[in-house]
Amino acid sequence: MKFASILVNFSESVSERLSLFSVSRKLLLAAHCTLLSALALFATPKTLILGGDEGWKEIASLDGVSVGEKNGLFGYNAIELSTKLGNANPTTDLYLSFDEEKVHDLAGNYTVSENNLVCTDDAVKGNGSALSRGINKGLTLNGNKKALFGKSGAMGSFTIEFWLCPTLAENGEAVLSWRSALNDDINSEYQMILASFYKNHLEWTFKNIFIGYRASEIHLAGYNTVVPNKWARHTVSFDEESGLLEYLIDGRTESLVFITKNGHENGTICYPKLGVKADLEICPDYVGKIDSFRISRLPYALEKNDILLTGNEKYKTKGGKLLTKPILVSHSAVIEQIDTLMSVPPETDIRFYIRSGDNCYGWNDSYPEWREISPGEKISGIKGLYFQLYAEFLPDGKGSQTPRLSEIAVKYDEQAEPLPPFKITAQAGDGSVTLNWSYSVDDNAGGYYVYYGNRPGEYLGRMAIQGNSPVNVGNRTSVTLTGLENGRIYYFAVSAYSKIDGRINGSLSKEVFARPSSRLAKK
Known part of the structure; x- marks a missing residue:
């Protein structure tokens, strides 16, 4: 009887512990999902259209391909082999x-x-x-x-x-x-x-x-x-x-x-x-x-061996290509996928490649590395301030058919800019001004920039000991700028930057002003 009682007590203890473990695991999963949901709220889905009604303004170069007039789907001007x-x-x-x-x-x-x-x-x-x-x-x-x-x-x-x-x-x-x-x-x-x-x-x-x-x-x-x-x-x-x-x-x-x-x-x-x-x-x-x-x-x-088209083929069998300009989106933009409107006859093909980065000025033919992607499929690891597309147009073996590209829809997530503080005050001092503001109501805010200058709307100040405008004051709601000239008027505004990426800076708050004075010196 004692052994049976001990066995029952042991089973109940194990059951309770497993139950507690299950609850803890669920709580962790819930917390993780909540975090992901919160981060998702900070991102804004956007779509950039190349071609279609927008035209092909972002094209940097065409090699062996040309833009036809109303030759694509829905009457769009499509790119095809030339x-x-x-x-x-x-x-x-x-x-x-x-x-x-x-x-x-x-x-x-x-x-x-x-x-x-x-x-x-x-x-x-x-x-x-x-x-x-x-x-x-x-x-x-x-x-x-x-x-x-x-x-x-x-x-x-x-x-x-x-x-x-x-x-x-x-x-x-x-x-x-x-x-x-x-x-x-x-x-x-x-x-x-x-x-x-x-x-x-x-x-x-x-x-x-x-x-x-x-x-x-x-x-x-x-x-x-x-x-x-x-x-x-x-x-x-x-x-x-x-x-x-x-x-x-x-x-x-x-x-x-x-x-x-x-x-x-x-x-x-x-x-x-x-x-x-x-x-x-x-x-x-x-x-x-x-x-x-x-x-x-x-x-x-x-x-017949020259770069010009000879022979009985209508299109060059080696195909052609298009290259877009590096296209500016925003810091931490994440490319999700591309969708296309295109007609691809049998044995022809269009192959797509993409690359991205925060600075496009050092880019060349091979850097950053191109990644092949497929329309309609999810893309991972492509993010930054710029992205660029490259496409290869391939005819059939006889050079008698060409694919046609009418539109590219680039879908990406853009980190939302945090809202500025709604309330801000400026209090003048002796060679200084103290600013106070309310926290941004936006959960995406990770810190604040303080802008200052001597003309309304022109925040070009360089005299404060704390630094040139704008001053990164971190995640706080008050700062005193010192080293200012008494008798001169100063204008101020505050913006919030993203906790996801500090380069994502929001719009400015309302403007306030103050005039430092020596009579305001503390006694």
């Missing part, structure tokens, strides 16, 4: 994208003197192409002194390239025409560069262009038949290093000849020379669409 080549390279002599209603040379070397082409949305490159109806000479260009066709003399290496979608490709339809004369003291020779259709093939003719070549007229005809209503890229190129004159369709060689004295590789090269300046005519007799017309000072062998 197809524009034009003045992206100093070797570009002429570039006509036909993406805009007004046709102009994006390289800035040619002016349009006459244009009878019609803009159309059916583009193989970019957002538009041009329709030629075979009347009124199409498009006429006049080159300046920097243009290959804007002056007389040696021409050097060149590449002429354009996309065609012919309606019929009838005999005699001319896509490009340049006609002039090469004069010397005795003779005058007719010169011509012509690209026209013959028996459903595009044929290039160079007449009296290459000085010293054994034939005055050179013909390069395509091997494959041109298919009506189908886009194809036509390229003719001359390499002054090798003498190779070559015609290609969609990057495949159709015809070639070495412009040398003996007509073979490694012979003495005959260089091109242009005579009297003349206009360049595009689509003077052609019926169909044309897109992405450009002339380069590089031969095709170098041009």
